[in-house]
Amino acid sequence: MIFPKYPDNEKDRIAELKKYNLLDTLSENDFDNITRLVATICEVPIALITLLDTERNFFKSHFGLDFNQSPRNISFCGHAILHDEEIFIVEDARKDKRFKDNPLITESKAIFYAGVPLTNSNGFKLGTLCVFDHKPRQLNEVQIISLKALAKQVVNLFELRKKNNLLVEFQKELQSRNERLVTFAHVVSHDLKSPLANITSLTRMLREENLKKLSEDSEMYLNYIEESSFTLKNYINGILKFYKSDELLEAQKQDVEIKKLFEEINEILITENIVFEFPSEGFLENVNKAALTQIFLNLIDNSLKYNLNEQRMVVVTYSEELDLHKFSIKDNGMA
Numbered sequence: 091m092i093f094p095k096y097p098d099n100e101k102d103r104i105a106e107l108k109k110y111n112l113l114d115t116l117s118e119n120d121f122d123n124i125t126r127l128v129a130t131i132c133e134v135p136i137a138l139i140t141l142l143d144t145e146r147n148f149f150k151s152h153f154g155l156d157f158n159q160s161p162r163n164i165s166f167c168g169h170a171i172l173h174d175e176e177i178f179i180v181e182d183a184r185k186d187k188r189f190k191d192n193p194l195i196t197e198s199k200a201i202f203y204a205g206v207p208l209t210n211s212n213g214f215k216l217g218t219l220c221v222f223d224h225k226p227r228q229l230n231e232v233q234i235i236s237l238k239a240l241a242k243q244v245v246n247l248f249e250l251r252k253k254n255n256l257l258v259e260f261q262k263e264l265q266s267r268n269e270r271l272v273t274f275a276h277v278v279s280h281d282l283k284s285p286l287a288n289i290t291s292l293t294r295m296l297r298e299e300n301l302k303k304l305s306e307d308s309e310m311y312l313n314y315i316e317e318s319s320f321t322l323k324n325y326i327n328g329i330l331k332f333y334k335s336d337e338l339l340e341a342q343k344q345d346v347e348i349k350k351l352f353e354e355i356n357e358i359l360i361t362e363n364i365v366f367e368f369p370s371e372g373f374l375e376n377v378n379k380a381a382l383t384q385i386f387l388n389l390i391d392n393s394l395k396y397n398l399n400e401q402r403m404v405v406v407t408y409s410e411e412l413d414l415h416k417f418s419i420k421d422n423g424m425a
Contacts, residue, residue, distance in 0.1 A: 092187065093164075093168075097215070103215065104143070104144055107217075117152075120247055136153065138222075142216070166220065167218040178203075178204070180204075181202060201223060206218060210245055219237065325358070345373065348373065349369065349370050351374075351382065352406060363402065368405075372415075390404055405420045
């Protein structure tokens with residue numbers, strides 16, 4: 091008996107195989123249907139979808155056998171992946187020096203073998219779609235064509251499974267990030283609410299303690315502070331509602347007047363040394379105001395943060411197109 095050698099790219103091949111997460115997985119109907127079909131077409135008692143691991147031959151699907159793996163060093167598939175031919179056929183393994191005294195022949199009566207390497211798009215041979223018989227035989231042209239075609243379908247299933255696994259992992263990562271973001275939003279909102287409540291309380295105390303003593307300008311400034319505090323409080327509450335659940339997010343959608351939206355942003359961010367121009371007309375239907383406000387706050391705050399001019403300027407323009415609302419934010423900061 092001649093033990094099959096390892097391919098020159100064995101290390102990379104194994105790494106490629108493990109990307110599919112197929113080793114040691116349970117039977118699946120999609121693969122079992124193929125082995126059942128190929129056994130019927132080729133008129134053989136055994137059909138396998140094999141994956142060549144480092145030291146073993148794992149059977150992703152095994153029609154006609156009650157076990158799902160065997161040693162790689164005695165496998166027919168170990169020889170099959172070493173050849174460039176599309177199909178590897180051994181008509182009578184008893185007459186082939188590579189398989190003399192092979193326990194698969196002496197104990198399992200594996201006399202006939204035909205295997206098509208399962209080659210992925212990167213050129214790696216992951217395993218085989220193969221058939222066995224207990225007697226010498228040949229395959230006709232239709233059976234060979236069918237075996238090759240079904241091997242390609244097996245690879246397609248491998249690729250689809252890998253993409254699905256990646257999608258599941260991506261969804262888990264998104265869910266994890268969203269949970270971390272929810273936690274962050276609650277922490278930040280809580281940390282903001284406390285000083286905000288202090289500002290509101292101190293403003294009221296200042297007004298009450300200086301009743302009829304404040305100038306008209308001082309009264310106006312206190313009103314500005316209170317209005318900005320209330321606006322910021324509503325914004326914080328909006329953030330919390332936004333992250334509570336998809337259902338609540340949907341329920342919070344409302345019609346928003348664009349002018350009023352930017353007036354509230356003006357109260358939060360804009361000081362006397364800033365020129366802030368924004369649309370005076372326009373209406374947005376069925377939108378989440380908290381989310382929209384957060385987006386504009388971030389963009390406008392960035393425009394101001396990196397602007398070193400003595401008089402900073404931010405200009406927001408708006409236009410309504412066929413299928414979308416288009417906003418543009420320009421500033422006189424660094425290019």
